[in-house]
Structures are given as C-alpha cells and as structure tokens.
Amino acid sequence: MALDEIAISRAIIESYSRKLVNALDVDVAIVGGGPSGLVCGYYLAKAGKRVVLFERKLSIGGGMWGGGIMFNEIVVQAQARNILDEFDIRTTEYEKGYYLADSVESVSTICSKAVKAGLKIFNLLSVEDVMVRDQTVRGLVLNWSAVEIAGLHVDPITMRSKFVVDATGHPAEVAKIIAKKSGIQLATKSGGLMGEQSMWAEVGEETIVENSREVCPGFYVCGMCANAVFGGPRMGPIFGGMLLSGEKVANELIRKL
Ligand code: 48F
Numbered sequence: 001m002a003l004d005e006i007a008i009s010r011a012i013i014e015s016y017s018r019k020l021v022n023a024l025d026v027d028v029a030i031v032g033g034g035p036s037g038l039v040c041g042y043y044l045a046k047a048g049k050r051v052v053l054f055e056r057k058l059s060i061g062g063g064m065w066g067g068g069i070m071f072n073e074i075v076v077q078a079q080a081r082n083i084l085d086e087f088d089i090r091t092t093e094y095e096k097g098y099y100l101a102d103s104v105e106s107v108s109t110i111c112s113k114a115v116k117a118g119l120k121i122f123n124l125l126s127v128e129d130v131m132v133r134d135q136t137v138r139g140l141v142l143n144w145s146a147v148e149i150a151g152l153h154v155d156p157i158t159m160r161s162k163f164v165v166d167a168t169g170h171p172a173e174v175a176k177i178i179a180k181k182s183g184i185q186l187a188t189k190s191g192g193l194m195g196e197q198s199m200w201a202e203v204g205e206e207t208i209v210e211n212s213r214e215v216c217p218g219f220y221v222c223g224m225c226a227n228a229v230f231g232g233p234r235m236g237p238i239f240g241g242m243l244l245s246g247e248k249v250a251n252e253l254i255r256k257l
Contacts, residue, residue: 019120019122020122022120023052023120023122023159024159024160025159025160025161026050026051026052026159026160026161026162027044027049027050027051027161027162027163027253027257028041028044028049028050028051028052028161028162028163028164028165028253028257029051029052029053029054029139029140029159029161029163029164029165030051030052030053030054030164030165030167031053031054031127031140031164031165031166031167031168031173031174032053032054032055032056032062032166032167032168032169032173032223032225033053033055033057033060033061033062033111033121033123033167034061034062034063034064034167034169034223034224034242035061035062035063035064035106035107035110035223035239035242035243035246036167036169036212036222036223036224036225036242036243036245036246037053037055037062037165037167037222037223037246038053038060038061038107038110038111038114038119038246039083039110039114039242039243039246039247039250040165040167040222040245040246040247040249040250041053041114041119041121041246041250042087042110042113042114042117042119042246042250043246043247043250043251043254044119044250044253044254045114045117045118045119046117046118047250047254048118049253049254049257051118051119051120052119052120052121052122052159052161053119053120053121053122054122054125054126054127054140054142055121055122055123055124055125056124056125056126056127056145056148057123057124057145058123058124059123060107060111060121060123061107061108061111062169063169064103064106064107064239064242065103065104065107066103067103067237068236068237069237072102072103072104073100073101073102073103074100074101074102074103074106074237074238074239075094075098075099075100075237075238075239076091076099076100076101076238076239076240076243077097077098077099077205077238077240078097078099079240079244080239080240080241080243080244081099081240083240083243083244083247084099084101084106084243087106087109087110087113088109088113089101089105089106089109089110090102090105106239124144124145124146125142125143125144125145126142126143126144126145126148127140127141127142127168127173127174128141128142128143128148128156128177129141129156129177129181130164130174130177130178130181130182130219131158131160132178132182132184135182135184135216135217136216136217136218137163137164137178137182137184137216137217137218137219138160138161138218139158139159139160139161139164140158140159140161140164140174141156141157141158142156142157142158142159143155143156143157162218162257163218163219163220163253163256163257164218164219164220165219165220165221165222165249165253166215166219166220166221166222166225166229167221167222167223167225167246168225169223169224169225169228170196170224170225170228170234171225171228172193172221172225172228172229174219174225175193175215175219175221175225175228175229176193178215178216178219179192179193184216184217185216186215186216186229187213187214187215187216188215188229188230188231189231193228193229194228194229194230194231195228195231196224196227196228196231196232196233196234197227197231197232197233197234198233198234199233199234199235199236200233200234200235201235201236201238203232203233204227204232204233204234204235204241205235205238205240205241206241207227207230207232207233208223208224208226208227208232208235208241208242208244208245209241209244209245209248210230211226211227211229211230211232211245212226212245212246212248212249213226213248213249213252214252215229220249220252220253221249222245222246222248222249223242223245223246224242226245
C-alpha cells in the first residue's frame with residue numbers, strides 16, 4: 001500500500017481536534033504536568049472522572065526528570081512508597097526510611113499509567129488566564145506555548161471545568177493570575193500568595209500535603225505550588241510530598257464530584 005501524506009495529516013488533525021473539543025467541558029482541569037499534577041490526574045481518571053491536563057512544555061514530567069542537580073535519581077520517604085508501588089515503579093531502600101527510584105522510570109511510568117487510566121494530556125498548551133463566574137473559578141484560558149514564546153498577538157481559547165487544579169510548581173502561575181485579576185480572596189493568611197520559603201525538607205514535605213487543598217471556590221493547589229501559595233518551604237529532590245499531595249487533591253475532588 002502506498003502511503004499518502006495527506007491521509008497522515010488528516011488523521012492527526014481530525015483526531016487531535018476531536019480530543020481538544022472533548023476537553024472543552026470536563027470535571028477537572030489540571031495545569032502542569034509535573035509529578036503532583038500527573039498523580040492527581042491519574043487518580044481522578046482511575047475513578048472515572050473526566051480530567052484533562054495542560055502542560056506548557058513539549059515534555060511531561062516537570063522537575064522530576066533531573067532528580068537532584070541532574071543526577072537522575074529521586075528519593076521518596078516511607079509514607080509515599082505505596083504510591084510508587086501502585087504505579088509499579090521499582091524502589092530500593094538506601095537507609096531506613098529513604099527509598100530511591102530512577103527518575104526516568106518514575107516520570108515515564110506515571111505518565112504512561114495516567115494516560116492509560118484516561119487522563120487526557122495536552123502538551124505545548126499554556127494557561128494564560130482563568131474563567132471566573134460568581135466568584136468561582138470555572139475554567140481556563142489557553143494558548144499555544146509557541147505563541148507565548150514568540151510573543152505573537154493571537155487570542156486564546158477557553159475551556160470549562162467544574163474544578164481547576166494548579167500544579168504549576170514553584171511559580172504558582174494560576175494562583176497568581178487569580179490573585180491579581182479576579183478580586184477573589186484566597187484562603188491564605190493574607191488573602192493573596194504567601195510565597196515559598198527556603199529549603200527545609202522535613203517541614204516542606206509535611207506542609208505540602210496540608211497545603212494541598214481548596215484555595216477559593218472551584219480552585220485547588222497541589223505540589224510545590226501549594227507551598228508557594230500558603231507559605232511553606234521548598235524541599236529539594238525528595239518527591240514523596242509531591243505524590244501524596246496529588247493523591248490528596250484527587251481524593252478530595254472525587255468526593256466532591
Ligand atoms: O515544577 P513541577 O515539576 O511541579 P510539581 O509537581 O513538582 C515539583 C518538583 O518537580 C520539584 C520539587 C521537588 O521537591 O520542588 O520542583 O509541584 O511541574 C510543573 C509543570 O507545570 C508547567 C511547567 O512547564 C512544569 O512542567 N507549567 C507551569 N506553568 C504553566 C505550566 C502554565 N501556565 N501552563 C501550562 N503548564
């Protein structure tokens with residue numbers, strides 16, 4: 001059979017367009033494809049919820065590929081090991097309570113299982129704004145990352161979701177937009193973003209799970225973003241808190257939906 005380039009093009013355009021149209025009205029929209037967002041998306045999809053994830057970059061995985069200082073190993077504490085077990089990611093015990101996993105195996109396996117569970121991932125799409133109605137976050141405003149990077153004057157499109165999850169890591173991008181533009185008070189001490197604190201792995205890992213929660217109606221945070229919003233420390237290349245925080249927000253949303 002001769003291959004027809006036009007058939008290949010048509011297949012991709014038709015299939016992607018369908019996928020994007022189906023993503024315009026869903027239960028949960030997650031922003032950011034790092035470890036917390038991917039884990040959150042996995043549990044929601046596994047529970048049968050309609051969930052999509054938008055990632056600015058070409059590759060999914062955020063800061064997990066590089067382990068610590070590009071040494072591609074991650075450390076996970078005992079409390080989070082069962083999440084790696086759930087994904088069938090191999091771990092070795094380094095010292096009592098410290099488990100090591102290969103960061104490439106971790107990202108690729110979480111991503112693969114999340115997609116197979118039904119999470120729809122859109123890479124190369126950036127969230128540049130939110131849709132707010134009645135003081136509630138109701139959706140996202142999206143544009144191609146290429147448009148953003150090139151600084152082109154091209155208008156975005158909008159999607160609707162019952163809940164939005166900010167999993168954008170250190171910059172807490174969606175929370176910042178809400179604080180700046182919506183007039184909604186966030187559920188923090190100041191009513192705005194508290195900002196992340198300097199490195200303290202133990203406290204950071206504890207507070208990140210506490211802080212992964214609803215910040216205003218329709219809007220949740222998980223992962224490093226949660227500590228950036230509520231003022232907890234960063235924690236470096238220990239990843240248990242990221243996984244647990246994604247799981248926690250997914251479970252809360254599953255209860256609500
Ligand atoms: O930073 P990231 O990996 O977030 P995380 O899940 O994990 C943090 C750890 O990697 C590490 C750490 C461990 O102790 O602190 O930093 O909290 O992934 C965030 C993803 O969000 C994407 C960004 O490209 C990255 O892949 N992102 C950020 N802003 C946007 C976005 C945006 N406006 N639209 C779409 N994607």
